[in-house]
Amino acid sequence: MEQLSINQIKTWDRFYRGNFINSLSGFKSVSLIGTASLSGIPNLAIFSNIVHLGADPALIGFVNRPVEAAPHTLENIRETKSYTINHIHPEIYQQAHQTSAKYPKGCSEFEKTGLTPDWQIGVKSPFVKESKIRYALELEEIVPIRQNRTFLVIGAITSVFLDSLLIDKDGFINIDQANSITSLGLDGYYKVEKIDRLPYAKVATD
Amino acid sequence: MEQLSINQIKTWDRFYRGNFINSLSGFKSVSLIGTASLSGIPNLAIFSNIVHLGADPALIGFVNRPVEAAPHTLENIRETKSYTINHIHPEIYQQAHQTSAKYPKGCSEFEKTGLTPDWQIGVKSPFVKESKIRYALELEEIVPIRQNRTFLVIGAITSVFLDSLLIDKDGFINIDQANSITSLGLDGYYKVEKIDRLPYAKVATD
Numbered sequence: 001m002e003q004l005s006i007n008q009i010k011t012w013d014r015f016y017r018g019n020f021i022n023s024l025s026g027f028k029s030v031s032l033i034g035t036a037s038l039s040g041i042p043n044l045a046i047f048s049n050i051v052h053l054g055a056d057p058a059l060i061g062f063v064n065r066p067v068e069a070a071p072h073t074l075e076n077i078r079e080t081k082s083y084t085i086n087h088i089h090p091e092i093y094q095q096a097h098q099t100s101a102k103y104p105k106g107c108s109e110f111e112k113t114g115l116t117p118d119w120q121i122g123v124k125s126p127f128v129k130e131s132k133i134r135y136a137l138e139l140e141e142i143v144p145i146r147q148n149r150t151f152l153v154i155g156a157i158t159s160v161f162l163d164s165l166l167i168d169k170d171g172f173i174n175i176d177q178a179n180s181i182t183s184l185g186l187d188g189y190y191k192v193e194k195i196d197r198l199p200y201a202k203v204a205t206d
Numbered sequence: 207m208e209q210l211s212i213n214q215i216k217t218w219d220r221f222y223r224g225n226f227i228n229s230l231s232g233f234k235s236v237s238l239i240g241t242a243s244l245s246g247i248p249n250l251a252i253f254s255n256i257v258h259l260g261a262d263p264a265l266i267g268f269v270n271r272p273v274e275a276a277p278h279t280l281e282n283i284r285e286t287k288s289y290t291i292n293h294i295h296p297e298i299y300q301q302a303h304q305t306s307a308k309y310p311k312g313c314s315e316f317e318k319t320g321l322t323p324d325w326q327i328g329v330k331s332p333f334v335k336e337s338k339i340r341y342a343l344e345l346e347e348i349v350p351i352r353q354n355r356t357f358l359v360i361g362a363i364t365s366v367f368l369d370s371l372l373i374d375k376d377g378f379i380n381i382d383q384a385n386s387i388t389s390l391g392l393d394g395y396y397k398v399e400k401i402d403r404l405p406y407a408k409v410a411t412d
Contacts, residue, residue: 004366016377021261023379026235027388051257054354055227101407140353148260160210171222172391173229182233182388185378190398198393201307
């Protein structure tokens, strides 16, 4: 085992360092975020830094890069307060990845990648029809991270679409049975295999 | 595919709802966080809501539950400004999960679970010796999430320990080759298998 100090890491080429730091923190909840402008032009972008914040209220966060690097999703969310999060499966990971290309504003990544927008009554943002687990959120708050000009975008879940056969008797969703994938770094995609579910951990009373 | 509205979800039993919402957002960067009190008593706790914030500076965030539910890690980080994050592998996932039991303050989860603290010069918090990828952080900021009394704890990476054979020629870390696992919900553990790494996505110029 080798020790690398941050002073060494800082001397690395920025792409090398970016790949290294991005994969260090582990596997990610990669998903497609669907939004629309006020005039209804759909936008779709892949995000991997999605984080569970709490179940009651049901809150999910995601990290948006500095606004000049990834402006359209954040701009649409600011305007409509609405977005969808859609799981990715092996059949669509290449199209999902392609949404990260820098398409100009007003250009629909659905059209460019061949993914299908799915509009639902009462939701201003499109879902991804090919996604087997998808949910809609309403913006709660955009928290600026002052250290690096990123944003933690906090949303409240408003509705969920999935096959109810995926839900265990205790509410746990077997997203592996929908073949939802996970990602690593900026461009690694992985399928998963269940090891185990463990019971609630208790202090031994011996 | 079934639609579930948040109003339906709110009527569910809180454990059922907790399992459901916790697994909806996808696979997580589950890891063990090592800390120590000012007097040097080690603490170890499993956290799954870990999120990459940026590569330059190298920042990682994790979500800490309301302080009364998970006080010791946060208290130690406040005191020493130091913590370690340690990947989990199939050989230690049961011990890792057991750290979530509500041990009293001053009781070392290392001792209780049989995991081995590994102290390194210049780092005030213990690493987990059994972990094959581990890194130390210095506290940057604790951001309160006002919606649910959780905290986003932001840390700057100060050093990384891993086998350099895991690092690809472009800096990407093949954490799957170290058998690092991912988690789902509160208690599901999964191993991963690589599908692919994709090249940087570009807008087609035809």
